[in-house]
Amino acid sequence: MKTYHHFSEFKKLDNAVATIGTFDGVHFGHQKIIKRLCELAKSTGGESVILTFFPHPRMIIDPENQDLKLINTIEEKIKILSELGVDHLIITPFTRDFSNLSPAEYIKNILVDTIGIKQLIVGYDHRFAKDRKGGMQELEMFSKQFDYKIEEIAKQDVDDVAVSSTKIRKALLNGEVALAASYLGYNFSIHGRVIKGDKIGRTIGFPTANIFLEETYKLIPSDGIYAVTVDMGTESYKGMAYIGQRPTINGMTRNIEVNIFDFNKEIYGQYITMTFLEFLRHDVKFTGLEALKMQLQKDKEDTLSYFKKIG
Ligand SMILES: Cc1cc2nc3c(=O)[nH]c(=O)nc-3n(C[C@H](O)[C@H](O)[C@H](O)COP(=O)(O)O)c2cc1C
Numbered sequence: 001m002k003t004y005h006h007f008s009e010f011k012k013l014d015n016a017v018a019t020i021g022t023f024d025g026v027h028f029g030h031q032k033i034i035k036r037l038c039e040l041a042k043s044t045g046g047e048s049v050i051l052t053f054f055p056h057p058r059m060i061i062d063p064e065n066q067d068l069k070l071i072n073t074i075e076e077k078i079k080i081l082s083e084l085g086v087d088h089l090i091i092t093p094f095t096r097d098f099s100n101l102s103p104a105e106y107i108k109n110i111l112v113d114t115i116g117i118k119q120l121i122v123g124y125d126h127r128f129a130k131d132r133k134g135g136m137q138e139l140e141m142f143s144k145q146f147d148y149k150i151e152e153i154a155k156q157d158v159d160d161v162a163v164s165s166t167k168i169r170k171a172l173l174n175g176e177v178a179l180a181a182s183y184l185g186y187n188f189s190i191h192g193r194v195i196k197g198d199k200i201g202r203t204i205g206f207p208t209a210n211i212f213l214e215e216t217y218k219l220i221p222s223d224g225i226y227a228v229t230v231d232m233g234t235e236s237y238k239g240m241a242y243i244g245q246r247p248t249i250n251g252m253t254r255n256i257e258v259n260i261f262d263f264n265k266e267i268y269g270q271y272i273t274m275t276f277l278e279f280l281r282h283d284v285k286f287t288g289l290e291a292l293k294m295q296l297q298k299d300k301e302d303t304l305s306y307f308k309k310i311g
């Protein structure tokens, strides 16, 4: 897959089969649309194109607002889309110029003259251009003149897609990572750098790598303890993760930490990917480190029996 961060890098195609959207999560519903896109491109001798927006329009309009949380970072999205076999991914920021285009300008300048669309797959309610004035009607109006076809995604499918995204966010915010995985078609993960903590972990026999996420917009699952896998370079490990403020030691910040099994290396500064498999329990305030240590031993047993169960 070729990825473009600006329209100017894109060379107009002879036969572009395109779709437009944010595709957060690239979940089952999105995957269905993307598979259709790739099939249509193949069967018509064209090339598949996805036009997506990043930063998200809401991040540009209101940069201070930290409420918007996304299932995927842009890097994760690029990886998933490329694995689905998409030929071209255009990532465009929602600049003022871009958002000020009229429906006719958007269709002609962007879709036709820049991308070279011959086929477009869009939801029945897709809106575009200044003040979201463009829709199916405008797309149809210009289709003869500019010689492209439109395949409309039916209301039911559009609704399913929206419902899934909401359900996935809710499930993750509720700690239900296994449920989220059933909608996503893959296990939710985070990627970040290992930073220094308070160095208490090692004193109780459970060192924990503290993970710092660069993307403030990435959704973090609810506080709690999870069975996870940790990927570091080419190595993969099992482990147990903790998300929370560490009430036992009156912690002040919300930490994301992981105790990696069968591992004993200094990894400060390294990037790791942590994949959430199962929720184990809620965060608890213990009477002290001794009680916490006993619970951690039990958590380890529970995590290991989970891994044994899934084989
Ligand atoms: C599997 C696991 C479960 C944990 N559960 C709790 C908990 O229930 N309550 C709590 O206050 N801290 C919990 N912690 C966090 C510990 O308090 C924390 O790892 C310890 O204070 C070490 O912090 P440090 O890495 O900054 O040294 C848990 C950590 C792990 C790895």
Ligand SMILES: Nc1ncnc2c1ncn2[C@@H]1O[C@H](COP(=O)(O)OP(=O)(O)O)[C@@H](O)[C@H]1O
Residues within 6 Å of the ligand: 194, 195, 196, 197, 198, 199, 200, 201, 202, 203, 206, 207, 208, 209, 210, 258, 259, 260, 261, 262, 263, 264, 265, 266, 267, 268
């Ligand atoms: N099994 C392990 N799981 C997690 N981190 C480990 C492990 N073994 C060694 N480490 C190293 O120890 C650090 C965690 O130790 P800890 O005492 O909890 O310190 P900190 O509070 O700085 O995280 C990790 O960042 C990593 O570099």
